[in-house]
Amino acid sequence: MIGNGVLIPDTPIAIDYWRERQCNQSKLFFLSHYHADHMEGLNSSWSLKIYCSEITASLLIHEMSIRSDLVVSLQTGQPHVIPVDEMGCETMSVTLLDANHCPGAVMFLFEGYFGCILYTGDFRYDDQLHLQPGFPQSKQVDQLFLDNTYCNPKAQFPTRHDAFQIILNIIQQNPTSNVIIGLTHLGKEKLLEQLAVKLQTMIVVDSKRMQRLNLLGCLNVFTDQMDMGRIIVKYKNEITDSTIERWNQQSGPTIAIIPTALYIYQDRPPILDKRIYVVHYSDHSNYNELRQFVSVVKPCRITPII
Ligand SMILES: [Zn+2]
Missing domain, CATH: 3.60.15.10 (Ribonuclease Z/Hydroxyacylglutathione hydrolase-like)
Structure with a gap:
């Protein structure tokens, strides 16, 4: 193999x-x-x-x-x-x-x-x-x-429907914060579309991801204009204790959400900052x-x- x-x-x-x-x-x-x-x-x-x-x-x-x-x-x-x-x-x-x-x-x-x-x-x-x-x-x-x-x-985590509700609750409990979602290059587009519709906001992505989303025929809820939406997509590796601190200093209150079950076997994910939330939203069974x-x-x- x-x-x-x-x-x-x-x-x-x-x-x-x-x-x-x-x-x-x-x-x-x-x-x-x-x-x-x-x-x-x-x-x-x-x-x-x-x-x-x-x-x-x-x-x-x-x-x-x-x-x-x-x-x-x-x-x-x-x-x-x-x-x-x-x-x-x-x-x-x-x-x-x-x-x-x-x-x-x-x-x-x-x-x-x-x-x-x-x-x-x-x-x-x-x-x-x-x-x-x-x-x-x-x-x-x-x-x-x-x-x-x-x-x-040990791999017990919620359905994507339930994980979506958890993510929604986190965002609604931080009504004045910008929200950064940490993803890989492909996957979880449906989650983003659901959030955009539910929260009535555009989702900000970089121009390369924007091209891909157009190719995929996603809903018209994405933009590559930074000021157009409250939810911003970044690569999940970019989200660290130091970057969340910097984003808060530069752009005002900001939280980050990483939707993944990658850390399911660990008592706590390798991220300490309380403004970063790891939610077990998984594309695997x-x-x-x-x-x-x-x-x-x-x-x-x-x-x-x-
Ligand atoms: Zn895969």
């Missing part, structure tokens, strides 16, 4: 795996979503086809400058037949399923001579996930590759949700992935 990628043994399938020379028998390359830890080794000089969702395809072409003729964008919810050999004598099918993780993130259901394989990639389970078209409700899944990021009984998902899929075998 390299990074978070997998070569599925005895198949031509490589997922989130971009070390071409080490892919002896892999001929078909799939990208589950546009997060850096799933794209290690992928760059604009890549020269083989990449199968992915429509949103991920758009990001690959417009942000990473991958050649557009190499990017095969597939709709979710329906099987797509893909030739396994050059003559097209052997085929397999892939169905993309919404992974409920970040924009464009999908699970892959592969069916072929190797049986039936479900690869979750990063995903957040909720009670609607298995009801989407194409989900293997009545199929025997031979092998489940399962996102085990939080596969630990918690432990109980993973158990529920497995009980729905009922696979013959499980292989953990991250």
Whole structure:
């Protein structure tokens, strides 16, 4: 395994795996979503086809400058037949399923001579996930590759709906403060949209994120004009005890919120300033949700992935 990628043994399938020379028998390359830890080794000089969702395809072409003729964008919810050999004598099918993780993130259901394989990639389970078209409700899944990021009984954190309410309460309890939200480059756009609508404010982002949000077709609640909104998005690594102090001195009362379950195993996050709030708003499934998902899929075998 390299990074978070997998070569599925005895198949031509490589997922989130971009070390071409080490892919002896892999001929078909799939990208589950546009997060850096799933794209290690992928760059604009890549020269083989990449199968992915429509949103991920758009990001690959417009942000990473991958050649557009190499990017095969597939709709979710329906099987797509893909030739396994050059003559097209052997085929397999892939169905993309919404992974409920970040924009464009999908699970892959592969069916072929190797049986039936479900690869979750990063995903957040909720009670609607298995009801989407194409989900293997009545199929025997031979092998489940399962996102085990939080596969630990200690990983108890709220649904995103409940975590949103916690974030909303924090902001409403600080009615005169600017609010900085700490994020990575992609993900939690729905949270921002919900906050904008609920609090009737624009969300301020930098120009690069603004371009991406336009590409994703997000609600018209974002701006790259600094004075236009009370909520400001920054990269979460920028939020430290010293920067929150500086922002308060420069711009008046300011709080910061980091929506992540990254520190779930720690008694306290590595941040001490009381103006910084870490809320367990996660785009990964918690432990109980993973158990529920497995009980729905009922696979013959499980292989953990991250
Ligand atoms: Zn991810």
